[in-house]
Amino acid sequence: MRVVLSADIEFDINGALTYPRTQTPRGVESVFRECVGGDQGLGFLVDTLDRHGLVGSFFVETLAARHFGVESIRHLVDRIGQNGQTHEIELHVHPEWQHLGQDDWRDSLHTAREQGWRPNPWLASLSPSDFESLLEEAIENFQAATGRRPCVFRAGSLSIARSMYPVLARHGLHMSSSVGLAINPPKDPELGLWHRAAAFDGVNEVPVTSFSDLGLGHWKHRRLLTIAGCTFAEIRKLLEQAHARGCGPVVLLTHASEFSVAVEPSDSRRFLPLEVNMRRLQELCAYLAAQSDRFDVTTLAACASLPATAAREERPLSIGPWQWPRRWADAHAVQRVTVRAQGPQL
Template sequence: MTRAIISFDTELSAGLYQRGADARANFASSILGRCRDGDYGIHFQMDMLERHGLTGVYFVDPMPALVYGPDIIDAIVQPIVARGHEVQLHIHTEWLAFARFNPVGRLTGRNIGDFPLGAQKKLIGLARDILIGAGAPRPTAFRAGNFGANDDTLRALASLGFRFDSSFNGAYREQGCTISLDPDNLAIRAHEGVCEVPVSGLMDRVGRFRPAQLCAMSEEEMRDALGHSTASGATQFSAFSHSFELLSRDRAVPNGLAIARMEALCRAVADDARVTSGGFATLPAPPARPHPIRVAAPKPLRTLRRIVEQGLGYLVHEVRYVRDLITMTINSSRWGKAASGVLLVLA
């Protein structure tokens, strides 16, 4: 059986903080996925998972507690635990630049892999303790923010008793992910004292890896990647998203394309007798010599269909945003209803 691990990087936005968002506004946008049409964040995601009988994994970043205080992490963790989904550890070290207290002195960096081994141990240990203090069971798995981990990260995790890491993403090899593993092998394998669980995916063109992420893969690609994993005898299929990923890029409206993709992924996992749903808590360790799981080869027409689909999806959201902005402007003018009627006809 192949374990489908559907995970969500669950994080507040350092960018929103820099733009002046307080804790309440950041939480509403980044965690609840709140927009004018409703909430499309973690509760919406858990609702969808549960309708299909699935369990999700929420990689929660506790580092904003250094800026906003620990209560905001409690508000993230406790509903996830109460509903029976899994909480694991995530870290975005960008928050150190704004922290009231920096546990590693003056050191800052975008990625956990930017820090020396001793500092990584201290940061991961502190983040783990904040997560446990918020009500999460002791985490056994870790994912670096921006997938920005290196081999020292895995050594730090091993020294702190973590069993799994899921920071290896072939799409980020040139963007901060420097774990020294073969990107053409998607099998779970032991590395630097922990079991590395790579993000799944496929090749969308020669030499280019496409990760199994809701905003990155079409429904067709996700089904093909899942099918390839099961047919190859993989222990796991690891897909991921974010707590806010079901919103449009400006977070103003729900992203219908991403929502449809998540629904299709949940349905594909639930309907496949070769696949089980779950997280890391009961994931078996790999055999001493696991056979490699090679990345599925590219299919140019499949890639083209996704490019067209994503282009249209982006256009729909941008056109809606611009149209609504124009409508509000016109409604505030003396032309009002007549001009709005023309816009409705054009839409």
């Protein structure tokens, strides 16, 4: 059964659209996240995969080049391939970065906010022409940073609409992993995909896996398969269930920022390791490496050979609520690290 370990690699806009006079976006330091003992962000993620001989699918956000320049994007790309492992590097787009391309962005955003303007973080709400304009810029930045055009797309905040697929296909993006039913369900009923791949207007959509941990009749409590939001025991249970049912691919989502927390909100260069999430990733990679006869850890582009099916009802993966106490304990551990990092709350 195919398993895709995907990671969104993006800079931190750091509230700059809400408080443009006082907040400043954070660049490569917010992705590399240097702690005592080394890089506890992108470097930890890449090195953990490489140590277990696993490939990852990395979605690099490129509209941020408006603010930080293409060289900053290239720096991330170089780190992903630093150890010689053939990881997948593809395109990620957050529309918020389009507002930070001018030298006077602080004044212009402050004035706009006083007049009632608010940023739109949802690609799905854009017109096809506006989306295409942003996509063309993002592709150009991606090509400048990597030397090639992207093949796979992931929408920022997993915000996707049916109208976006013809635009993606026109630009050679014939695969997408942008549906996250548990956190941002699309308005289009056809895109209500829990875990099954489906074809739309020449694009194969391979959703980030959603599952249920509680149900009552037709109602189901949805969750997304992530490192930050699931215990290792839950992830393992879902993988075993998917294997038994012949499902796949199972797509897991993480971020470089999930393995540490900032010591101070005002100082992005200082971080503390978040051992709960670090341990989950390490346990998952060790498990998948040891179970290579059952699980094929691969890339999304390698899933292009999957049959293109029409949308239809599917039975979601599900687990019982027995892991809730463990999840709550982990959540409190994360909270303790966060409070320690931020210091006294005044």
